[in-house]
Amino acid sequence: MSAPLRVVVVGAGVSGLSIAFEIVQRAERFPWPLELVCIERSERAGGHIRSERSGGFLCEWGPTGFLDNVPATMTLVRRLSLENELLPARKDARSRFLYRRGALHRLPGSPAEFLRSAILSPGGKARVLAEVLVRKGRRSDDESVHDFAVRRIGREAAETLIDALVSGIWAGDARQLSLAAAFPKMAEMEREHGGLFRAMRAKRKLEADGAGDNIAGSPFSPRGTLTSFRAGMQTLTDALAVALGDRLRLRTAVHAVSDLGLRGFRVHLDEGAPLEADVVVLASPTFVSAGVVREMDAGIATLLDSIPYASVAVVQLGFVRETLDGGPQGFGFLVPRSEKMRSLGSLWPADIFADRAPSSLRLTATMVGGAHDESAVELDDASLANIVLGDLRQAMGFVVAPRFKRVVRHARAIPQYTLGHLDRVAAIEQALQKRSGLMIAGNALHGISVNACIEEAGPLAERVLEVLDGRASERMASETN
DSSP states (O other), rough: OOEEEEEEOOOOOOOHHHHHHHHHHHTTTTTTOOEEEEEEESSSSTTTTEEEETTTTEEEEEOOOOOOHHHHHHHHHHHTTGGEEEOOOOGGGGGGEEETTTTEEEOOOOOOHHHHHHSOOHHHHHHHHGGGGGGOOOTTTTOOOHHHHHHHHHHHIIIIIIHHHHHHHHHTTTTTHHHHHHHHHHHHHHHHHHHOOOOOOHHHHHHTOOOOOOSSSSSBBBOEEEEEEOOOHHHHHHHHHHHGGEEOSSSSEEEEEEEEGOOOOEEEESSOEEEEEEEEEEEEOOHHHHHTTTOOOOHHHHHTSSSSSEEEEEEEEEEEGSSSOOOOSSSSSEEOOOOOOSSEEEEEEHHTTSSSSTTTEEEEEEEEESSTTTGGSSSOOOOHHHHHHHHHHHHHHOOOOEEEEEEEEEEEEOOOOTTTTHHHHHHHHHHHHSSSEEOOSTTTTTTOOOHHHHHHHHHHHHHHHHHHHHHHHHHHHHHHH
16 A cells, blocks of 8 residues: 555544554554554643542542453553552441431441431332332333332332432433433343342352352442542553654644545644545544534434533532541442432542541542532532532531632533434444444443443544445555556
C-alpha cells in the first residue's frame, strides 16, 4: 500500500484512551502499516477522572474507584505495570448507611441485620420477604427501575432503598430509568431464576459447589472490592496517556466528520488541516458526537442527541476530626428523594482509602443535583457548600465549620438510561452499519462505570482491525488495477 491505514479516536477520557491503547497493542500483530491519532479538545487527558492534592487532601473529581472483579480492568492494570500502585478499600468501608427519618441507618449485610434494621417498617420488611411469591414479569416489557422494585419488593422498599441506590449510582430518577439498561444483572436475576431471592440462593449454591460466578450480588454491597490507586484514579488515565505518547493530541477540537466513501472519512479540526481516516471512533459524550456527525448524518445525530444526561456538583469538605462529635465510619451514606434532602449522598474518602487525608482530618465528598435537581449545578460555591453543610449537620451532627472546601461541577455528566434506551442503542448501531468505519463508544451506551468503558475497549479494537483489514484489501485491489 502507498500509505498506512489511519484510525482517529475522538475523545481522551477513560473510554477513548482505553480504546486507543487496545488498538495500538493489537497493531503490533496487524499485517498492514497502521497510524493512530487520539484527539482531545481539553488541555489534559482523562475526562472526568482527575485526582488532585489540596490542603492535605486527595480529591477525586470523578469516580472514586472501580470494582476489582472485572478481568478486563485488572488485565489493563497489569499491562500498564500499575499493580504496585493499586489501593484496595479498607475493610471498614463495607459499612454503608442510608439516611431515613432523621438518622443514619447502617445498611444490613445479612437477613438477620435486615430484620433488626429500622430502615423499613415491619410491613415494609414483610413485603420484601414476600418477594419469593411474586411472579416473573413479562419479558417484553421495558420496565422502569421503580416499577420493577414496587412489583417485586413493595412500594416502601422501592421508594427508600432502590430510590437511594439510583440516586447514588446514576443521580437519576428511578421512575424514568430502564431496568434492563441501567441494572441488567437485576433484570437477569428475575429472568433466569424467577426472582431476586431465588437468584441469590442459586448463587450461594454455586459458590458452595465451587463453581460460583457473578450471577448476583447485593446492589448495596456489590461483589468485588472497591479499588483505586495510591495517587488516585488519575494514575490509570495518566498511564494510558503516557503509553500513547505522541499519538495523543491535546487542545485539538473536532467540529465535523465527513464521509469519503471507499476512501474513509475526513476529520475536520477547529484549527489546522483535516485528517484523513479509515476508521473514526467517537468516544466523546453523545451530545458532542452528535454535533460532529450532524452534517454527515442527521439521523445518527438525532439518535445520539436523544440520550439525556444528568448534571451534578461534588462538594468536598474537610474537617478536623477532634472538632467532630464522633459520627459513623465507613463508605458513606445515600439519601432517598422522599427525605427532601438536596444531597444525593455523601462518600467518606479518607475512611474508604488510606492516604486520602492526614489521620487528624476527615474528608466528605457529597453529590448534589442530578435528574431531580438539575438547577443545583448553577448555584455558586458558597450556596452549594451551605446546602451540604446543612445536610451533614442533619445526618451526621456536624456543627463545626470545615477547614477545607472544594466544589466541582459536572454539567451533563452522567448519561441516563431512560425507558427505551436499549431500543435507542439498537437504532444507533443499525444506523452505523451504513457508515462502515464510523464507531460510537463511551459510557452513554452500554454502561457508565470505569469497568464498563474498559471492558468495551478490547472488543471494539477488534472490530476496528476487522474494518481496517477490509479497507487494506480494497486499497490493494484498487492500486493493482
